[in-house]
Amino acid sequence: MRPLRLSALSAAAAATVIAAVTGCAEKSSTQGSGSGAIQVVATDDSCEVSKKEFPAGKVELAVENKGSKVTEVYILFPDDRIVTERENIGPGTKADLTAEIKAGSYEIACKPGMKGDGIRQKVTVTGGGAAARRSPEKDAAVAAYRTYVREQAEQTLPKAQTFADAVKAGDLEAAKKAYAPSRIGWERTEPVAESFGDIDPMVDLRADGVEESGKPWTGWHRLEKALWEDKKIGAEEKTLADTLMKDLKTWVNKVGTAEITPSSMANGAKELLDEVATGKVTGEEERYSHTDLVDFKANVEGAEKAYTLLKPVTSKSDPKLTVTLDRQFAALNKLLDKHRPDTSSYDFTSYDKVSDADRKELSDGVNALAEPLSKLAAAVTK
Amino acid sequence: MPDEEANSPSPSRRSVIGWGGAGLALGAVAAGGAAVALGGGEDDDPAQPAASGGAAVPFHGPHQAGIATAVPDRLHFAAFDVTTKDRAELVQLLKDWTAAAARLTAGHAVGDGAYGGQPEAPPDDTGEALGLKPSRLTLTIGFGPSLFDGRFGLKGKRPAALVDLPKFPGDNLDPARSGGDLCVQACSDDPQVAVHAIRNLARIGFGKVAVRWSQLGFGKTSSTTPDAQTPRNLFGFKDGTRNISGTDTATLDKHVWASEKDGAAWMAGGSYLVARRIRMNIETWDRTSLTEQEDIFGRDKGEGAAVGKSKEHDEPLLKAMLPTSHVRLAHPDSNSGARMLRRGYSFTDGTDGLGRLEAGLFFLAYQRDARDAFIPVQRSLGRSDALNEYIQHVGSAHFAVPPGVRDADDWWGRALFS
Numbered sequence: 034m035r036p037l038r039l040s041a042l043s044a045a046a047a048a049t050v051i052a053a054v055t056g057c058a059e060k061s062s063t064q065g066s067g068s069g070a071i072q073v074v075a076t077d078d079s080c081e082v083s084k085k086e087f088p089a090g091k092v093e094l095a096v097e098n099k100g101s102k103v104t105e106v107y108i109l110f111p112d113d114r115i116v117t118e119r120e121n122i123g124p125g126t127k128a129d130l131t132a133e134i135k136a137g138s139y140e141i142a143c144k145p146g147m148k149g150d151g152i153r154q155k156v157t158v159t160g161g162g163a164a165a166r167r168s169p170e171k172d173a174a175v176a177a178y179r180t181y182v183r184e185q186a187e188q189t190l191p192k193a194q195t196f197a198d199a200v201k202a203g204d205l206e207a208a209k210k211a212y213a214p215s216r217i218g219w220e221r222t223e224p225v226a227e228s229f230g231d232i233d234p235m236v237d238l239r240a241d242g243v244e245e246s247g248k249p250w251t252g253w254h255r256l257e258k259a260l261w262e263d264k265k266i267g268a269e270e271k272t273l274a275d276t277l278m279k280d281l282k283t284w285v286n287k288v289g290t291a292e293i294t295p296s297s298m299a300n301g302a303k304e305l306l307d308e309v310a311t312g313k314v315t316g317e318e319e320r321y322s323h324t325d326l327v328d329f330k331a332n333v334e335g336a337e338k339a340y341t342l343l344k345p346v347t348s349k350s351d352p353k354l355t356v357t358l359d360r361q362f363a364a365l366n367k368l369l370d371k372h373r374p375d376t377s378s379y380d381f382t383s384y385d386k387v388s389d390a391d392r393k394e395l396s397d398g399v400n401a402l403a404e405p406l407s408k409l410a411a412a413v414t415k
Numbered sequence: 416m417p418d419e420e421a422n423s424p425s426p427s428r429r430s431v432i433g434w435g436g437a438g439l440a441l442g443a444v445a446a447g448g449a450a451v452a453l454g455g456g457e458d459d460d461p462a463q464p465a466a467s468g469g470a471a472v473p474f475h476g477p478h479q480a481g482i483a484t485a486v487p488d489r490l491h492f493a494a495f496d497v498t499t500k501d502r503a504e505l506v507q508l509l510k511d512w513t514a515a516a517a518r519l520t521a522g523h524a525v526g527d528g529a530y531g532g533q534p535e536a537p538p539d540d541t542g543e544a545l546g547l548k549p550s551r552l553t554l555t556i557g558f559g560p561s562l563f564d565g566r567f568g569l570k571g572k573r574p575a576a577l578v579d580l581p582k583f584p585g586d587n588l589d590p591a592r593s594g595g596d597l598c599v600q601a602c603s604d605d606p607q608v609a610v611h612a613i614r615n616l617a618r619i620g621f622g623k624v625a626v627r628w629s630q631l632g633f634g635k636t637s638s639t640t641p642d643a644q645t646p647r648n649l650f651g652f653k654d655g656t657r658n659i660s661g662t663d664t665a666t667l668d669k670h671v672w673a674s675e676k677d678g679a680a681w682m683a684g685g686s687y688l689v690a691r692r693i694r695m696n697i698e699t700w701d702r703t704s705l706t707e708q709e710d711i712f713g714r715d716k717g718e719g720a721a722v723g724k725s726k727e728h729d730e731p732l733l734k735a736m737l738p739t740s741h742v743r744l745a746h747p748d749s750n751s752g753a754r755m756l757r758r759g760y761s762f763t764d765g766t767d768g769l770g771r772l773e774a775g776l777f778f779l780a781y782q783r784d785a786r787d788a789f790i791p792v793q794r795s796l797g798r799s800d801a802l803n804e805y806i807q808h809v810g811s812a813h814f815a816v817p818p819g820v821r822d823a824d825d826w827w828g829r830a831l832f833s
Contacts (some may be wrong), residue, residue: 400625401498401622403621404622408537415533
């Protein structure tokens with residue numbers, strides 16, 4: 034990460050959504066279901082909604098879980114962003130949700146067992162003040178990317194736990210081994226993760242940003258220094274491992290609310306390459322562990338994911354750009370493969386062993402990809 | 416550091432220098448034509464190919480601008496490696512570069528400009544030259560020997576004159592500052608204009624070419640418009656007092672422009688560029704007595720006159736100079752008449768890790784065939800030049816500089832690739 038780059042807008046937007054979820058949902062549950070409430074009956078394999086069309090404004094859902102599993106209910110934007118949600122609705126219980134909703138298309142989803150994409154119903158909110166409509170292609174790209182981002186976050190937790198457990202066990206070698214893999218999901222989706230301005234400096238701050246943050250140094254790189262430079266795990270490090278897990282769980286909980294648009298996906302892809310160019314190619318990011326190439330690969334994978342999902346849009350608006358990007362992604366991946374003996378593993382050459390000539394080659398590869406990638410946002414907003 | 420050794424005193428050379436009476440022209444390292452004034456008074460070349468004061472130098476013509484055109488005071492020179500393996504893509508890049516160069520040298524922004532385009536897109540032009548005059552910007556392309564290695568089907572088109580430069584005595588070349596498949600020389604009155612040009616060409620080239628090395632230069636060390644006063648190099652000496660004039664067509668044809676008869680038809684009207692990064696040991700030089708400095712250069716420091724003469728353009732008497740003097744060794748009479756058109760610049764890249772000025776001469780010389788010009792001259796200099804104690808060649812490159820872009824339908828390298 035770059036020290037403390039806070040996306041104020043996204044953070045504020047996220048905070049608003051969180052407030053809506055917790056505050057309003059709690060309050061409405063005490064008021065009971067008013068006559069205007071939309072009834073949602075959830076079972077283990079169905080999600081029935083009493084009204085598929087309703088006016089914009091304050092919308093209330095009265096949920097009843099008639100199934101045998103704990104469920105959760107969401108109102109979702111067409112691109113899968115969460116408007117509001119209610120988790121942990123036990124079998125046989127009721128819960129209410131409220132939200133201010135503008136006119137447009139939405140989905141209501143029940144998730145029996147609190148897993149997967151859920152059982153969905155399309156609903157239409159009528160009235161003025163509708164948000165600008167996007168093409169279904171763009172909504173599909175954003176929805177798929179949101180799923181990817183959520184999956185990456187969720188899959189990070191067990192890997193980070195392995196790392197944290199090793200630190201807490203005082204096992205230096207096991208902790209070193211688990212360090213780089215624990216960061217892959219984060220590095221793949223860094224622009225979205227960074228949009229929650231408060232989490233990023235807690236988990237991914239480098240030594241250079243500590244003073245600026247005005248807070249104690251926590252997160253991966255603090256532990257990286259302990260493991261590789263100080264070569265010891267003390268009581269403080271063990272506490273920090275728990276702190277890292279706590280902060281990563283906050284990230285996982287927030288990630289579904291991230292503001293994502295086609296152009297933010299495109300810019301995010303470019304930003305991932307910027308991260309590579311300023312932090313990884315220079316060896317600054319992982320200055321103690323020298324696992325920069327693992328981050329490098331993860332950044333490229335994350336950028337490629339966003340690009341691939343946007344390709345149905347780009348191939349119409351700027352087909353030449355698509356051809357160039359396909360080729361440059363392939364070329365950079367090929368260059369990276371030179372630095373790992375097994376392309377199915379994430380064991381890359383330690384970056385301090387990568388020669389200046391090879392670093393130059395990687396840097397040239399990054400420039401070759403990042404320059405056309407900087408044109409992606411314009412291509413998807415055309 | 417490469418200069419470590421050169422810095423250490425070499426008793427044998429010092430004693431020779433003490434002998435006095437010789438001279439070196441740093442330029443002579445540089446060059447044949449440089450060292451000496453054969454007649455040619457100050458006023459006999461009134462022609463100024465391009466107006467000074469920020470005017471535009473015509474981009475189109477039989478020869479590329481930036482060779483015989485007037486030398487402005489600033490330089491950004493860049494060497495590139497071609498990274499694409501696709502010949503068609505390289506050709507397209509050369510066309511794109513040509514179009515951009517035509518706009519840049521006329522004082523226009525690249526593509527759709529630096530602002531006013533699609534808000535989501537990075538602007539085509541980087542914008543730092545907005546509001547600046549054309550500033551006599553010239554952009555000159557060259558093709559290095561490595562471009563003819565077979566990747567692009569050019570093997571059979573490599574000119575015999577585009578040799579791999581031999582290793583010269585005393586060379587301490589850094590591969591990271593040497594060679595290159597392509598080069599672009601940007602000369603301008605305004606450093607920002609020159610840097611802007613290279614930056615934008617590099618940007619257009621990402622994915623097809625990669626910058627291998629580049630050099631900024633300031634303070635021209637020679638002139639193609641014989642000035643009343645010859646510029647001084649960083650040793651404080653005038654040099655290049657008798658460079659080939661940009662209007663001396665007979666000499667240009669004889670010594671600078673390649674001809675169809677030379678072997679490579681596509682090079683007719685072009686020239687061969689030798690670029691050398693010559694580090695100067697500034698601090699040691701500054702501790703050298705005036706007598707010794709003047710002996711080394713073979714000129715006096717104030718006027719720039721050759722040994723025993725009173726004016727800088729006075730014809731030198733080579734025999735009056737130390738046999739190892741720079742001027743004497745570099746003079747055409749010592750090199751079977753070899754001459755080059757010199758366009759070198761002083762450079763400083765700040766200080767090195769030892770606090771020494773990281774500075775010197777970025778030597779640029781154009782010639783019809785380096786085998787008859789730079790190579791014999793540098794062989795002689797590298798072996799014997801008294802100045803070698805204070806300088807070291809640390810970067811080197813050789814390029815075939817094709818003829819000019821004739822009109823809007825023509826492009827850099829068309830004759831080579833067609």
